[in-house]
Amino acid sequence: MSEHELRVSKIRDGTVIDHVEGGQALNVLAILGIDGSEGLGVSVGMNVPSDRLGRKDLVKVEGRELSQSEVDVLSLIAPEATINIVREFEVVEKNRVTRPDRVAGVLSCPNRNCITNADEPVETRFEVVADGVRCDYCSTVLRSDIAEHIDV
Amino acid sequence: MRQDHLITATQLSRDDIEAVLDRAREVAADPEAYAGRHGGTMLALCFFEPSTRTRMSFDAAAKRLGIDTIDMGDVDSSSVSKGESLADTVRVIEGYADSIVLRHPSEGAATLAAEFVDVPVINAGDGAGQHPSQTLLDLHTIRENHGLDDLTVGIMGDLKYGRTVHSLATALTNFDARQHFISPESLRLPRSVRFDLHETGAQIREHEDLEGVLPELDVLYVTRIQKERFPDENEYHRVAGQYRIDADTLEAAPDDLTVMHPLPRVDEIAADVDDTDHARYFEQAHNGIPVRMALLDTLLENAEAAEGMEVDR
Ligand SMILES: [Zn+2]
Numbered sequence: 194m195s196e197h198e199l200r201v202s203k204i205r206d207g208t209v210i211d212h213v214e215g216g217q218a219l220n221v222l223a224i225l226g227i228d229g230s231e232g233l234g235v236s237v238g239m240n241v242p243s244d245r246l247g248r249k250d251l252v253k254v255e256g257r258e259l260s261q262s263e264v265d266v267l268s269l270i271a272p273e274a275t276i277n278i279v280r281e282f283e284v285v286e287k288n289r290v291t292r293p294d295r296v297a298g299v300l301s302c303p304n305r306n307c308i309t310n311a312d313e314p315v316e317t318r319f320e321v322v323a324d325g326v327r328c329d330y331c332s333t334v335l336r337s338d339i340a341e342h343i344d345v
Numbered sequence: 346m347r348q349d350h351l352i353t354a355t356q357l358s359r360d361d362i363e364a365v366l367d368r369a370r371e372v373a374a375d376p377e378a379y380a381g382r383h384g385g386t387m388l389a390l391c392f393f394e395p396s397t398r399t400r401m402s403f404d405a406a407a408k409r410l411g412i413d414t415i416d417m418g419d420v421d422s423s424s425v426s427k428g429e430s431l432a433d434t435v436r437v438i439e440g441y442a443d444s445i446v447l448r449h450p451s452e453g454a455a456t457l458a459a460e461f462v463d464v465p466v467i468n469a470g471d472g473a474g475q476h477p478s479q480t481l482l483d484l485h486t487i488r489e490n491h492g493l494d495d496l497t498v499g500i501m502g503d504l505k506y507g508r509t510v511h512s513l514a515t516a517l518t519n520f521d522a523r524q525h526f527i528s529p530e531s532l533r534l535p536r537s538v539r540f541d542l543h544e545t546g547a548q549i550r551e552h553e554d555l556e557g558v559l560p561e562l563d564v565l566y567v568t569r570i571q572k573e574r575f576p577d578e579n580e581y582h583r584v585a586g587q588y589r590i591d592a593d594t595l596e597a598a599p600d601d602l603t604v605m606h607p608l609p610r611v612d613e614i615a616a617d618v619d620d621t622d623h624a625r626y627f628e629q630a631h632n633g634i635p636v637r638m639a640l641l642d643t644l645l646e647n648a649e650a651a652e653g654m655e656v657d658r
Contacts, residue, residue: 304452306450306451306452306472306473307451307452307453308431308449308451308452308453308454308456308457308471309453309457310451311430311431311451312428312430313430313431313432313457314430314432315432315457315460322540327537327540328453329453329456330452330453330456330457331451331452331453331471331472331474331537332353332452332453332474332537332538332540332541333452333536333537334536334537334540
């Protein structure tokens with residue numbers, strides 16, 4: 194067993210998000226809404242040497258599985274990420290994230306004058322474009338600042 | 346145009362635009378042929394933001410087609426001020442009318458409205474977003490004066506918040522048009538519009554002053570720079586002054602330059618331009634009637650066709 198696999202297998206049950214672009218680990222936690230207060234066991238590796246990325250971040254969450262909408266948003270800030278589901282110390286499932294065509298209900302529109310920020314009975318909806326996302330309602334383009342507008 | 350609604354200019358293909366403008370030409374040539382064509386139908390005018398010009402233009406266009414109009418009235422006196430959502434408002438109004446014209450201060454309002462109703466929705470301005478019916482009459486004016494190909498257009502003024510600019514710039518990407526954008530640094534095109542222009546590979550150039558590019562232009566589209574866009578009044582006067590034109594400015598322009606403005610203007614086009622052959626902004630405003638008639642006619646025809654299909658099923 195390689196050192197890498199040892200690293201991701203250390204938790205008993207939960208999720209390991211691997212191959213996160215260096216520097217994005219805390220944003221990954223933000224997407225998952227994890228700040229430590231919920232009592233989950235969380236460990237974060239930052240700037241770990243990686244063949245694929247040069248340096249990568251790594252997030253391990255004990256006792257938590259990801260929803261599809263969380264994975265969708267994750268794919269925007271960590272397009273290379275792999276998601277490992279761990280049970281009884283074994284990686285039982287390993288998935289690459291895929292960029293969806295649209296993300297609904299997870300991001301808030303940064304345009305304060307957007308109709309989705311008024312009190313209307315709609316979810317936000319963003320089209321995933323080459324280097325970011327774009328509001329279906331007001332066309333505002335959101336790029337590197339995606340993590341600041343997560344609203345899960 | 347096979348669409349049910351008119352929400353943004355980005356939804357319009359060259360064919361869509363030409364079909365409406367061809368029809369507008371027919372309407373202008375023989376308005377009698379269109380009189381009463383949609384008798385017995387109702388159009389709701391929902392203006393959540395003050396407007397006299399656009400509202401009257403739609404009202405007049407509708408009535409010439411025999412369409413009756415109902416007007417929501419001023420927002421102050423309507424249930425909107427009681428906190429009703431836009432989604433609720435349009436769902437109620439859908440029961441009163443066969444089509445809805447909507448102006449709203451929030452970007453994306455028309456997109457949202459169209460998701461909640463089955464009748465055609467026409468966006469008559471959503472915040473700093475889009476104003477596509479204005480664009481159709483702008484294009485009609487350009488087409489009648491120059492045609493829509495091999496065209497050099499200068500768009501000047503408030504490009505950041507100007508919804509007529511956003512719609513026009515995106516619609517022009519359907520044609521062989523070079524676009525020059527002339528504005529102060531702080532009022533350049535927003536990222537959302539650049540995105541659409543970039544996607545289409547449109548040829549655009551940006552300038553801080555008109556002088557250098559004026560001799561190349563077929564069309565100069567002027568928009569108002571509003572005082573509210575500047576934190577400081579002196580700064581506003583200094584900047585706005587640089588984007589004003591008068592008859593002297595136009596000495597350097599080609600003889601057949603067409604000067605347009607979505608109106609109302611304040612002082613960005615001096616009154617002495619009105620007497621030159623360049624001035625087309627009143628003609629442009631008048632074009633609102635045949636173009637909006639053609640648009641309403643098209644959308645109602647589409648809606649009727651769609652309804653017919655549902656009945657068949
Ligand atoms: Zn938006």
